[in-house]
Amino acid sequence: MPAPTPATSATPARPVRRRAGRPTAAVLDQGGITTAALELIGTKGYNGLTMAALARSLGVAPSALYNHVSSKDDVLILLMDHLAAMVDVSAFGSEPWESAVRRWAWSYRDVFSEHTPLIPIIAVLPVANAPKTLAMYESVTAGFREAGFPEDRIISAIVALEAFVFGAAYDVTAPDDIFDAGSLASQVPNFTAAVDRLALEQHDRPTDVAFSLGLEALISGFGALRA
Amino acid sequence: MPAPTPATSATPARPVRRRAGRPTAAVLDQGGITTAALELIGTKGYNGLTMAALARSLGVAPSALYNHVSSKDDVLILLMDHLAAMVDVSAFGSEPWESAVRRWAWSYRDVFSEHTPLIPIIAVLPVANAPKTLAMYESVTAGFREAGFPEDRIISAIVALEAFVFGAAYDVTAPDDIFDAGSLASQVPNFTAAVDRLALEQHDRPTDVAFSLGLEALISGFGALRA
DNA sequence: CCAATAAATGAATGCCATTCATTTATATCC
């Protein structure tokens, strides 16, 4: 990619009142749209990600976006594929299987916990539409195979790990008092006791404790399948 | 043939042109709204669940709904709490811990796989706002405690299991060809080989294989924690 | 040089959730 993408700078890009017609160089492309969307999400959150706001941040009319993406869902697909490339798969091939899976899963969860609105999309999107996501799967699959994982179970294991990762990504965004039963506490004594007991442990991130617990169970359970 | 009784019946409930003013008996309540929404979702899916369509199915003006719910999100919360009550927790207390967890998790996944749009809501909603969900947690917690599970880890284990269940619920709705790399297949040989290898197994539900694999790993990993 | 094309504009369009003033039967209070 020789041409550096324009219009992705931090400048708000006020309505530039560009004339219509084919410009000297294209103002927009999918890469620029993706990074602008990412920046917008960073400042305004997913509620602030509207086609109008996205266009404004690029100094362009909303309808102009549709020359490069077919819908807002298309923007979300670009985003999620971009994020997939940020997931750390580097440990596969350089570290033992257990720690490689561990690094991958933690990284995967951390990346998507900031982008939970994309989870419903990535969870059901055919991989053919997401090349970087596909590349991630390739690295992970190769790592499983090299570690002696039975080939007919590799995909199932990855799918299971991914399911756990996506669900855990939501947990990260949950409010701290999510398990506070409030006025109903007396009606659910076992639950309340268990919640209180966990609180006594004084973990800085209860969410991380649950993630670690589940992940280690999956790793040791799956690890037993290896040759 | 206009049915005289509106609300929650199977009839489409045409605009009944009711007069304004306080009626003899309330036409609407949260229970009726919930079951009407459920029926609407069953026929038109979640895209068909609009406040206007919901009101029409109840034979009422859209604005009338706001006397009983504060927003559409409120409707979704009612729905998900209703669904939580359909999850099978009956095995806790009557069966060994392993099979009780198994029954609960499969049931939980099956219920929410038909209602994935509710997952982002239930995953982060404080339990105080969802009494039936809370009741489910109480049953599960009691089951863990009676099985000798260390009390300070009960909540973490449930959270981890739930995360897995939610992620797996999405998988159920994914298209069958989700792992078909298409024209990119040659660039991801390990992945493609693993996918083909799984396909050879001829499972009727590949999704169920992955769910079972992950669930059994979690059950045996967590089971080891018991006294 | 001319025709086709790519990439922009801005003005609709239609859907959707939500709000508000208004109406009126019923319930409550004196």
Place this chain on the structure above:
DNA sequence: GGATATAAATGAATGGCATTCATTTATTGG
């Protein structure tokens, strides 16, 4: 038993949103 407050409905806005379309025009390829 009459006045009054209240609950629950109506229908007409309102504003936000994604998306479409006719139009414009600089560039590119034959």
